[in-house]
Amino acid sequence: MAFENLSERLQNTIAKLTGKGKVTETDVKEMMREVRLALLEADVNFKVVKDFVKKISERAVGVDVMKSLTPAQQIVKIVNEELVELLGGNNSELVQNNKKNTVMMVGLQGAGKTTTAGKLALKAKKTMKKRPLLIAADVYRPAAVQQLQTLGKQLDIPVFYVDKNPVDIVKDGLNYAEENNLNYIIIDTAGRLHIDEELMTELQDIKAAVKPQEILLVVDSMIGQEAVNIATSFNEQLDISGLVLTKLDGDTRGGAALSIKSITGKPIKLIGMGEKMNDLEYFHPERMASRILGMGDVLTLIEKAQASIDEDEAKKMQEKILTQNFTFEDFLSQLNQMKKLGSIKDILGMLPGMNKVKGVDLSQIDEKQFTYIEAIIQSMTIEERQNPDIINVPRRNRISKGSGRPISEVHKLIKQFEEMRKMMKQFGGMVNNKSKRKGIGRLLGGKLPF
Numbered sequence: 001m002a003f004e005n006l007s008e009r010l011q012n013t014i015a016k017l018t019g020k021g022k023v024t025e026t027d028v029k030e031m032m033r034e035v036r037l038a039l040l041e042a043d044v045n046f047k048v049v050k051d052f053v054k055k056i057s058e059r060a061v062g063v064d065v066m067k068s069l070t071p072a073q074q075i076v077k078i079v080n081e082e083l084v085e086l087l088g089g090n091n092s093e094l095v096q097n098n099k100k101n102t103v104m105m106v107g108l109q110g111a112g113k114t115t116t117a118g119k120l121a122l123k124a125k126k127t128m129k130k131r132p133l134l135i136a137a138d139v140y141r142p143a144a145v146q147q148l149q150t151l152g153k154q155l156d157i158p159v160f161y162v163d164k165n166p167v168d169i170v171k172d173g174l175n176y177a178e179e180n181n182l183n184y185i186i187i188d189t190a191g192r193l194h195i196d197e198e199l200m201t202e203l204q205d206i207k208a209a210v211k212p213q214e215i216l217l218v219v220d221s222m223i224g225q226e227a228v229n230i231a232t233s234f235n236e237q238l239d240i241s242g243l244v245l246t247k248l249d250g251d252t253r254g255g256a257a258l259s260i261k262s263i264t265g266k267p268i269k270l271i272g273m274g275e276k277m278n279d280l281e282y283f284h285p286e287r288m289a290s291r292i293l294g295m296g297d298v299l300t301l302i303e304k305a306q307a308s309i310d311e312d313e314a315k316k317m318q319e320k321i322l323t324q325n326f327t328f329e330d331f332l333s334q335l336n337q338m339k340k341l342g343s344i345k346d347i348l349g350m351l352p353g354m355n356k357v358k359g360v361d362l363s364q365i366d367e368k369q370f371t372y373i374e375a376i377i378q379s380m381t382i383e384e385r386q387n388p389d390i391i392n393v394p395r396r397n398r399i400s401k402g403s404g405r406p407i408s409e410v411h412k413l414i415k416q417f418e419e420m421r422k423m424m425k426q427f428g429g430m431v432n433n434k435s436k437r438k439g440i441g442r443l444l445g446g447k448l449p450f
Contacts, residue, residue, distance in 0.1 A: 009038035011294045014076055023071040028060045031075070043224040043255030048086070048262045056082050080289055086258055087285035092242055092267035094282075095213040096128060102174070102185045102210055105244075106203055106234060107218035109191040112246035114144060116218050116272060117188040118151035119280035120244075125157060126278075130184035135173035136161040137206065138190040148188055155277060158182065166190065167205050174210065187212070195230070200237045207238060214241045216269065219256065221245040227256035231264045242269035245283075249273045257288070326421055328385035332377045335370060372405050376413055379403040388417060 013034040017027060032053050039049045059078045095101060103120065107113045121132040134152050136159055138144040145161050152159035158180070160173040170187055177185050189206060192199045207215065217240045219227045227245075234240055243264075245257055248271045261267055268283040377385065379402035384391050391399070391414060400407040 006038055006042035007292045007294065009041070010035065010079075010292060013038065014079070014293070017075060018072040023075065025061050028057060028075070032057050032060075035079075039255075039258070042258065045225060045228060045255070045259040045263060048259045051262070052082060052086055076293070080293055083289040083292060084286045086262060087288055088261040088267045088283070089285060091282065091284050092269050094269060095241070096130075097213065100177070100183050100185070101130070101214070102187070102212040103214040103216060104187045104189060104203075104207065104210060104212040105216055105218055106189050106238065106240070107191055108195070108230060109141060109193050111191065111218045111220045112272060113191055113218040114138070114147050114188050115151070116244055116246060116270075116280065117148065117186050118155060118157075119272070119277055120216075120270070121152075121157045121184070121186050122155050122277050123280055124184040124186070125155070128184065131182045132157050132184040132186060133173065133177045133180075133182040134159045135170055135185060135187045137166040137169050137173075137187050139166060139169070140190045144188070144190075151277075166202060167209050170206055170210055195233050203238055216240070216242055216244050217266075218244045218246060219260075221248045221256045224255055225259070228259045228263050231260050231266065235264050235266055240266055242267050244268075244270040244272065244280075246272035249279075328377050328380060328388055328417065329382075331417065331420075332374065332385070335374060339370075372403070372409060373413060375403040376400075376405055376410055388414060 013031055017023065017031050035056070036049055036053050039052065040046065044052075056075075056078055059082075060075045094103075101124075105113050105117045105120075117134060121134050124130040124132040134148055134157060136145040136148045138148075149159045149161070151157075160169075160176050162169055162172050164172070166189065173187070174185065177183070187206065187210065189203055190199070215238055217231060217234045217238075219230055221227060223230075231240075231243060243260060243266060245260075245268055248257065257268060257271075271281050271283050273279050273281055376399060379399045380391070384395060384399075396407060396410050396414070400410045403410075
């Protein structure tokens with residue numbers, strides 16, 4: 001998970017401070033020492049760390065903070081504000097014109113440029129309501145064109161390619177977009193294993209021919225500080241408009257994200273948070289800072305749910321809960337819906353205060369357990385899924401063998417399911433009982449729609 005180590009260190013440091021009724025300058029110095037170490041371990045640039053710690057220290061020992069009734073909370077607020085600023089301050093949106101948008105994807109080989117081009121095309125189609133076109137201008141990497149064509153077919157997005165040099169491919173592609181009324185053109189350019197003059201000259205020629213609204217540099221966040229060096233070089237040569245950080249879900253340090261804006265002056269616009277084609281998110285500095293400090297990220301969770309969960313399916317499920325008719329088939333359907341949102345660990349990490357819940361250790365969550373649950377349910381007959389009460393001991397033994405899971409796991413799942421059904425039955429009864437609705441409404445702030 002992104003920033004996992006940094007997040008844990010910062011939260012532990014802040015927890016020591018917030019436990020104190022009074023905060024001294026010595027406390028602040030000790031906290032800043034821990035913050036400095038945490039950032040350096042997260043592979044954040046040394047100069048960036050130095051400036052960041054200096055800003056917080058100057059603000060934290062100010063008269064207004066030290067003499068306030070809640071100095072610890074004030075300092076946490078300062079850390080959050082400075083972290084947001086370090087990550088880029090305000091959101092930096094993608095340029096979207098009404099008529100036509102051209103995006104040039106650049107970067108070194110292995111950063112995930114081609115895959116990101118496909119992800120961006122899907123985002124343009126689904127959320128921006130554009131008509132995208134992918135142009136395959138990487139004629140050097142073996143199978144690069146075929147990879148983009150395969151992605152295009154999978155996403156039902158057209159891919160343009162002709163057997164010419166990259167500049168002519170792009171020019172012809174723009175003409176094709178014009179003729180076919182396609183208004184969001186994404187150009188997948190060639191990369192190299194390293195930055196060289198030949199690569200930059202070609203990219204500069206494409207830029208001159210296209211005059212793109214966006215030049216997005218795709219960088220693998222897992223390469224640490226080298227990502228900052230790459231960003232600096234590409235920016236000097238091409239004047240990039242922003243960055244896309246890939247594999248941020250796999251980088252527990254995240255130093256590149258914390259260093260790039262300060263050093264290059266260019267914003268992170270998108271982040272890759274998984275391998276699925278819809279795992280490309282807009283980068284929100286304030287939300288990422290909130291995640292790092294353990295304050296959750298409810299807005300992103302809501303957006304992911306709106307984009308991934310079928311509304312009709314959700315209404316049907318609500319009706320089943322209210323009518324107390326919830327089955328193992330429904331449970332399996334809910335698991336599949338949740339999988340669309342991403343890993344369970346990331347989902348729970350977006351809930352405010354989840355890191356402080358007693359007995360919940362996000363780092364210990366085993367995603368495989370959900371696969372095992374699926375295997376057990378899929379080993380049941382349709383009749384057993386729809387009527388769990390008939391699952392006696394012989395049936396449980398058969399399900400255990402069919403799923404390859406111990407009989408104890410089958411017993412545990414059925415028991416948990418029964419307990420969940422009892423809770424749903426109680427909730428459904430409350431909702432159907434008019435005399436109790438008002439009480440539930442008050443409990444939930446009067447927001448129930450009935």
